[in-house]
Amino acid sequence: MKKNRRVIFNGAFLIIVFVLTIYGVFHGEDLGAMMDAIRSADKRWLVPGLALVAFFIWGESIIIWYMMRSYGIKLKKRTCFLFSSVGFFFSCITPSASGGQPMQAYYMKKKNISIPVSAVILMIITITYKLVLVVVGIGVAVFGRGFLHQYLEGILPVFYLGLGLNIFCVTFMTILVFHPLLARSFLVWGLSILEKFRILRHKEGRLKKLEESMDTYRDTAAYLKTHPRVIVNIIAITFVQRMAMFAVTWFVYKAFSLSGTGFWTVLFLQAVISVSVDMLPLPGGMGISETLFLTIFTPVFGTLLLPGMVLSRGLGYYGELLISALFTIVAQLTIGQGHGKDNKESYE
Numbered sequence: 496m497k498k499n500r501r502v503i504f505n506g507a508f509l510i511i512v513f514v515l516t517i518y519g520v521f522h523g524e525d526l527g528a529m530m531d532a533i534r535s536a537d538k539r540w541l542v543p544g545l546a547l548v549a550f551f552i553w554g555e556s557i558i559i560w561y562m563m564r565s566y567g568i569k570l571k572k573r574t575c576f577l578f579s580s581v582g583f584f585f586s587c588i589t590p591s592a593s594g595g596q597p598m599q600a601y602y603m604k605k606k607n608i609s610i611p612v613s614a615v616i617l618m619i620i621t622i623t624y625k626l627v628l629v630v631v632g633i634g635v636a637v638f639g640r641g642f643l644h645q646y647l648e649g650i651l652p653v654f655y656l657g658l659g660l661n662i663f664c665v666t667f668m669t670i671l672v673f674h675p676l677l678a679r680s681f682l683v684w685g686l687s688i689l690e691k692f693r694i695l696r697h698k699e700g701r702l703k704k705l706e707e708s709m710d711t712y713r714d715t716a717a718y719l720k721t722h723p724r725v726i727v728n729i730i731a732i733t734f735v736q737r738m739a740m741f742a743v744t745w746f747v748y749k750a751f752s753l754s755g756t757g758f759w760t761v762l763f764l765q766a767v768i769s770v771s772v773d774m775l776p777l778p779g780g781m782g783i784s785e786t787l788f789l790t791i792f793t794p795v796f797g798t799l800l801l802p803g804m805v806l807s808r809g810l811g812y813y814g815e816l817l818i819s820a821l822f823t824i825v826a827q828l829t830i831g832q833g834h835g836k837d838n839k840e841s842y843e
């Protein structure tokens with residue numbers, strides 16, 4: 496019953512945010528002119544853009560496959576692609592992308608991959624995923640002062656807020672991983688405060704569950720310390736993966752036969768949007784992503800700003816959602832129906 500209520504809430508929240516986004520973006524706009532502009536776009540440039548979205552999903556599957564092998568677990572790459580698709584699909588439709596990793600762990604369990612192993616792998620993916628955003632954001636803030644004032648003057652508070660939240664998240668997760676005793680003390684203190692102010696009701700088993708969850712962080716720390724080369728390779732793959740997604744907007748730009756703005760400028764403008772919205776409690780950054788695009792890409796797309804946003808967002812978010820949804824269905828049909836030994840692949 497509780498699970499059904501959560502599904503209903505997430506579904507209703509997604510629909511409400513989607514409707515508000517559509518209204519906010521298109522209210523008062525000339526939709527006929529927008530559609531004419533989209534139809535006139537050179538679709539040949541959109542094909543590689545969509546391919547980059549698929550590459551983005553595939554990139555995480557390679558990380559999963561690579562880390563599984565370091566654990567002595569041999570999985571087919573197509574199976575890891577299904578794990579990746581499941582993660583992206585549920586991340587796209589849940590607030591703060593909170594549903595992706597629990598569902599990945601569920602499907603991994605169907606392949607007889609233990610929860611502690613999947614938890615460590617998904618934890619490291621999360622850390623490296625956000626670490627790349629932090630590095631890009633800090634790089635833009637420190638070395639791109641002219642870039643900031645030329646393109647981002649109107650959204651600097653949102654950019655710095657997003658960057659700060661990502662820095663806090665990476666720092667906090669790193670503390671959890673490398674200083675589990677300090678993390679435990681902090682979490683126990685926080686739990687006591689929440690119970691004292693009756694935000695949470697006191698439960699005897701809650702502290703025990705909290706202590707058990709700390710095992711994941713200790714296991715993650717052990718993995719990071721004993722596999723430094725693997726971690727470096729994962730960061731490199733993640734960097735390429737994220738840059739590929741940011742580059743989608745450039746192909747949309749070229750589809751309209753526009754010129755005057757360089758590839759890296761378009762890429763980093765899109766990166767700024769990701770840095771800004773990644774930690775916000777909205778499914779896929781819906782609403783705020785469109786608003787930021789319409790603000791910072793004005794000098795890039797000019798009169799084609801709205802059609803550019805529709806195609807860029809259509810490929811980058813809705814294209815990702817569609818591709819991952821299709822392969823999530825495949826995952827449910829091929830993995831989700833499996834049980835136990837019948838669904839086991841190869842272990843060393």
